[in-house]
Amino acid sequence: MCGIAGVIDLAGRRDVPEGVIERMSRAILHRGPDEEGFLKAPGLAFANRRLAIVGLADGQQPMGNEDGSIKVVFNGELFDHVEKRAELASRGHKLHTHCDTEIIPHLWEESAEETFLRLRGQFAIAVYDVKRHRVTLGRDRFGISPLYWTRQGDWLLFASEIKGLLASGMVTARPDMRGIDQIFTFAAMPGPVTCFEGVKLLTPGHYLSIDPGEGTVTEHAYWTMDFPDAGDENPEDDPVKLADELEATLLAAVDRRLRADVPVGAYLSGGLDSSMIVAMACKLKGPAINTYTVRVDDPALDELSGANQSAKHIGTKPPIVQDFRASDALEMYPQLIQAAESPVVDTSCAALLKLAGRVHENGQKVVLTGEGADEWLAGYPWYKIAKIM
Structure with missing residues (x-):
């Protein structure tokens, strides 16, 4: 996780007011404590x-x-940067670092x-075309890396993060009831509206084209999710072959996600998703991977036994345990909202936040998780209900 921020003059090439970009950068320090960098040019400033994970x-x-002539600030990780780097070098590009950026x-x-469309990974990117004096902001296909923007x-x-915008001193914090309604209706924030008036979340798979000379800002979709029509699905009817193909794809x-210049750990709940990810990581990198789990003080909710069983079956070390009490959910709620x-x-997010703190205390920067599997593999109960209905 890194962080980016920027200010762009849409009426000319005025200097960004002094101290603004520095305050925005400090507000997202927690996203990237290793290094800070700035780009300042007439009419704009990036941070x-x-x-540091790669390079x-x-x-x-x-x-x-x-x-x-092209300048970039980037948050995320590009999983095929090694292959892309070789392709670029073969076409005459001169690359001087080991970093995916x-x-x-x-x-x-x-x-x-x-x-x-050529990038494979999770990302939020700001690109400055110096010769054309144009800026483009882009976000990955599924919105793993967040990117907020506002016109003031x-x-x-x-x-x-929104706190980076507020730190500028140019954005006033006012509630947007539409965004708050989305949270309590969908238990999520699909965007583009947020809980803050005038602040938008860039839609996944979209980019913003910003022409400061013309003062124009236009949003474009570069990718949309598509599904086959009924009857056009994968014609393969051999379940063994389908399972083998899925395993190869997941492996x-x-x-690709284990490519890093720092150790990679994993969350392990004992459930199917995280256990499968840990098993594959151990198959690829060996059994020494650190795993992390939460011990809840309610026996009906505690998953430590399952996590220990999974670790033993996989052959890796027992998970590092973070205790979580019912009172922690209430005590941590202000911190959770701030994040x-x-x-x-979903107050279980408080347990995940505390677990992330344990990962940090252990000196680890990167962990794999099983997030997203229920969406892709129809694990939620309402998928089954829909099938019955």
Whole structure:
């Protein structure tokens, strides 16, 4: 997790007011405590807070291409950067670091906005085309990396968290009842509205084109989710072959996410999703991986026994345990809201927040999780209810 922020003048090339971009950067320090970098040019300023995971010694941002005509700040991780780097080098590009960020400005030289389709990973990106004096903000297909933006008069501001926008001193915190209604209706914030008036969440799979000279801001979709029509599904009817294909796909996905210059751990609840991820990670990297789990003081909810059984079956170390009491949910709720920047309906998130703190205390930066499996593999009970109905 890193963080980005920026301010863009939509009425010319005025200097960004003194201290604004620095305050925005400090507000998201927790996202990237390892390094801080700034890009300042007539009419704009960008900031990056870096959590160093790949290219530890040479991944400082902003990062550019050979002649400095394309500048980038980036939050996320690109899982195929090694292959992309080799492809770019074969076409004559000169790359000088080991960091995944560096492939972005070079890809932008070749493909401009179509670069987003060529990226594989999770990302929130700000690209500055120096020669054209244009800025593009983009977000990954599923919105794993957040990116918020707001237009305040003749200024456009963006940041990885809303608190970064508020720290600028140019954005007033006012409630947006539409966003609050979404939380209590859907138990989620699909966007683009948020709980803060005038602050938008960039839609997953979309990018913003910003032309400061014209003062225009336009949003475009570069990717949308698609499903086959009835009858056009995968024609394979051999369940064994389908299971083998799914396993190979998942194993390749885990392998890509284990690419890091720091140790990678994993959450382990003892459930199917996290256990499968840990088993695949151990198959690829060996059994020494650190795993983390929560011990709840309610025996009906506690999953420690299942996590221990999974670890033993997989052959890895017993999980590192974080205790969580019922009172913790209430005590941590203000901290949880500050992190989420919205009301939180599912109080189990407090346990995850505390578990993340334990990971940090253990000196680890990266963990794998089983998040998203229920969405893709129809694990939630309402999928089964819909099937029956």
